[in-house]
Amino acid sequence: MALLELSGLTKRFGTFTALDDISLAIERGEVHCLLGENGAGKSTLCNLVFGVHQPDSGTMMLGAHSFQPRGPVEALQRGVVMVHQHFSLVPNMSVAENLMLGRANAVLKPQGIIVRMEQLAAEYGLEIDASALIEHLSVGERQRVEIIKCLLGDPQLLVLDEPTAVLQPDEIDALLAICRQLALSGKSVILVTHKLGEISRVADRTTVLRQGRIIETVTMAGADIRSLVRSMVGRDVQSAGSVLAAAVDAEDKVPARQNSHALSPMSPGExxxxxxxxxxxxxxxxxxxxxxxxxxxxxxxxxxxxxxxxxxxxxxxxxxxxxxxxxxxxxxxxxxxxxxxxxxxxxxxxxxxxxxxxxxxxxxxLSVAENLFLGAIGKYSRFGLLDKSARRKAAEAMMREFDVRASSPDVLMGSLSGGNQQKAVLARELSLxxxxxxxxxxxxxxxxxxxxxxxxxxxxxxxxxxxxxxxxxxxxxxxxxxxxxxxxxxxxxxxxxxxxxxxxxxxxxxxxxxxxxx
CATH class of the missing domain: 3.40.50.300 (P-loop containing nucleotide triphosphate hydrolases)
Known part of the structure; x- marks a missing residue:
C-alpha cells in the first residue's frame, strides 16, 4: 500500500486553476521528485499535502486513513513535515528559540532540543551555532536551520520544496544522503528541485507537472533526463538549460559553452x-x-x-x-x-x-508595473500627478521585451512565479x-x-x-x-x-x- 495517495486533487485561486485533477501515489520508502517550470503547481501541491491550502475537490489518503489536514499542525501530528521554499524563521530569535517554536515540550526542556540539534548537525554535517540570531546567519545557514527543524521529530513523510536552492555542493550531498537514509528506513520523501543532477542521483520516481497537470511519472532507473526536460517545458531547452543536462551526464566535466561567447569581444574593454x-x-x-x-x-x-x-x-x-x-x-x-x-x-x-x-x-x-519602476516614479509624474496610463504602457512594453508572463501589469508582484519575478527584476535593472x-x-x-x-x-x-x-x-x-x-x-x-x-x-x-x- 502506498504511504500517500492523491486522487483528483484540484485547487483554484479565484479564476486561476493551479492544480487540475492530480492523481498520484507516493510509495513507502521512496524518494519521489516533482519537476516542472515555475508556476507549474509544484509548491501548491506540496502546500495541499502539508495543510497550508485546502483542495477544492479530490481526496488524500495517508496510509489506510483519510488525510485532510486543516492546517500544518494537523499534518505534523500525522507525521508529515515540510521544508518550505521560503524561510519561516523569526529573524530576531536565536537558532535554538526557532527550533523550540511550536513544540510544547521544548518550553519545559529546551536543552533537549539543543542536544538533539547538535546530534543531527554532527550526523549530517549541518553544523550551526544554537545561540546565533537568525538575522546574523547567511542564507545557506538559515536553510540548514530549516532542515534541522524538519528532522527534529520522526516524520513518516518529508516534503522538501526547493531545499537545495541555497546550499553548497557538500551540503547538497549531505541532504541527498538524508533523503536516501529516510527512504531506506521506510519513510517517504517528496522532493521539489530544479537541479537535474539531484533528480538523477536521488529520485526513485519523478513526476513532471506542466500548467497544473501531470504530464508523466517516470521510474528513474534508465530514464532520459533530456526527455524529462522536454516534458517539463514542452520544447528543447538550449543554453543554460543544456548546462544542467550536461551536468547530469558528466558531473566531473566542464559543460559545453553553447557558443555563449560567439558575440563577445576577444578581450574586455577598459x-x-x-x-x-x-x-x-x-x-x-x-x-x-x-x-x-x-x-x-x-x-x-x-x-x-x-x-x-x-x-x-x-x-x-x-x-x-x-x-x-x-x-x-x-x-x-x-x-x-x-x-x-x-x-x-x-x-x-x-x-x-x-x-x-x-x-x-x-x-x-505592489503591482508588477509599480515594481518595474521603483525609484523612477518621477519619470511618469507631472505637476505632482502620476500618469498611470503611461506607466502601464511602458510596463507592458518592458514585460513583452523581457518575457515577463503575467495577465497584466496591474497584478501583484507576489502572484507571479519565481522565474517571472526574477525576469521582472532583471528587466528593471537592465533598463536603467x-x-x-x-x-x-x-x-x-x-x-x-x-x-x-x-x-x-x-x-x-x-x-x-x-x-x-x-x-x-x-x-x-x-x-x-x-x-x-x-x-x-x-x-x-x-x-x-x-x-x-x-x-x-x-x-x-x-x-x-x-x-x-x-
Missing part, C-alpha cells in the same frame, strides 16, 4: 569597476572581506565562486549599497561609490539583482539609464531550466553590448558556462582567477578550499 583592498568587518569585528581587490571590464562577465560564508554575500551587499565597507575603495566608471546609498549607486550606473529578491529586490504587495555595470547575486536561485535560460540569455546579451557583469553564484556549472573569467573567494580574500578556456572543477574546487591556484 575597467568599468575597480574594487581596491576592500575590507568588511561584521558586528563582532570579524573580517568577512579581507583586502579584496578585483577589476571588471566592459563587455566581460566575471564569476565569483566560493563556499557560502566566505564573503560573497557581503560583497554583493556592499556593491548594492546595503552595507558599508570598513576600508577600501570601489570606483564605477570613475565615480567612487564605496559607502554610497543604493540610490547613489544606481545613479552611478549600477544595476543590482540581489541574492534575496523577496526581501530586497521587489515589493510583493545610465547602466555600465550589473551585479547579479544568485540570479537563478530557485528557478527552473526555462527561466535560467532566459536570465542568462539576457545577461549574455547585456555583456555583448558592452556591460560589465559581476556574477555571484553557488552553481559552479553555471559559472563555468557563462563567465569570461572566474575569481574565487576564500575567507574574504581573492585566492585565484581562471580565464575562460582554463576552467577546471578540480582547480576551482581546490581554491574554494583555500588552496591557491598555481
Amino acid at each position: 575597467a568599468v569597476v575597480q574594487i581596491c583592498q576592500l575590507v568588511y568587518r561584521d558586528s563582532h569585528g570579524v573580517p568577512r572581506l579581507d583586502g579584496l581587490s578585483l577589476t571588471v571590464g566592459a563587455g566581460e562577465i566575471v564569476g565569483i565562486a566560493g563556499v557560502e560564508g566566505n564573503g560573497q554575500t557581503e560583497l554583493g551587499l556592499i556593491l548594492a549599497g546595503l552595507a558599508v565597507p570598513s576600508e577600501g575603495a570601489i570606483v564605477v566608471g570613475g565615480t567612487p561609490v564605496a559607502g554610497c546609498t543604493p540610490k547613489e549607486i544606481t545613479e552611478a550606473g549600477v544595476g543590482i539583482v540581489p541574492e534575496d529578491r523577496h526581501a530586497v529586490a521587489c515589493i510583493k504587495e 539609464d545610465p547602466l555600465v555595470f550589473l551585479v547579479a547575486s544568485q540570479p537563478t536561485r530557485g528557478l527552473d531550466v526555462g527561466a535560467i535560460e532566459a536570465v542568462y540569455n539576457r545577461i549574455r546579451a547585456a555583456r555583448d553590448e558592452g556591460l560589465g557583469v559581476l556574477l555571484i553564484s553557488s552553481e559552479l556549472e553555471e559559472l563555468m558556462a557563462v563567465s569570461d573569467r572566474i575569481a574565487v573567494i576564500y575567507r574574504g580574500k581573492l585566492v585565484g582567477e581562471l580565464p575562460v578556456g582554463s576552467f577546471s572543477r578540480e582547480a576551482i574546487g581546490a581554491m574554494m578550499s583555500g588552496h591557491a591556484h598555481v
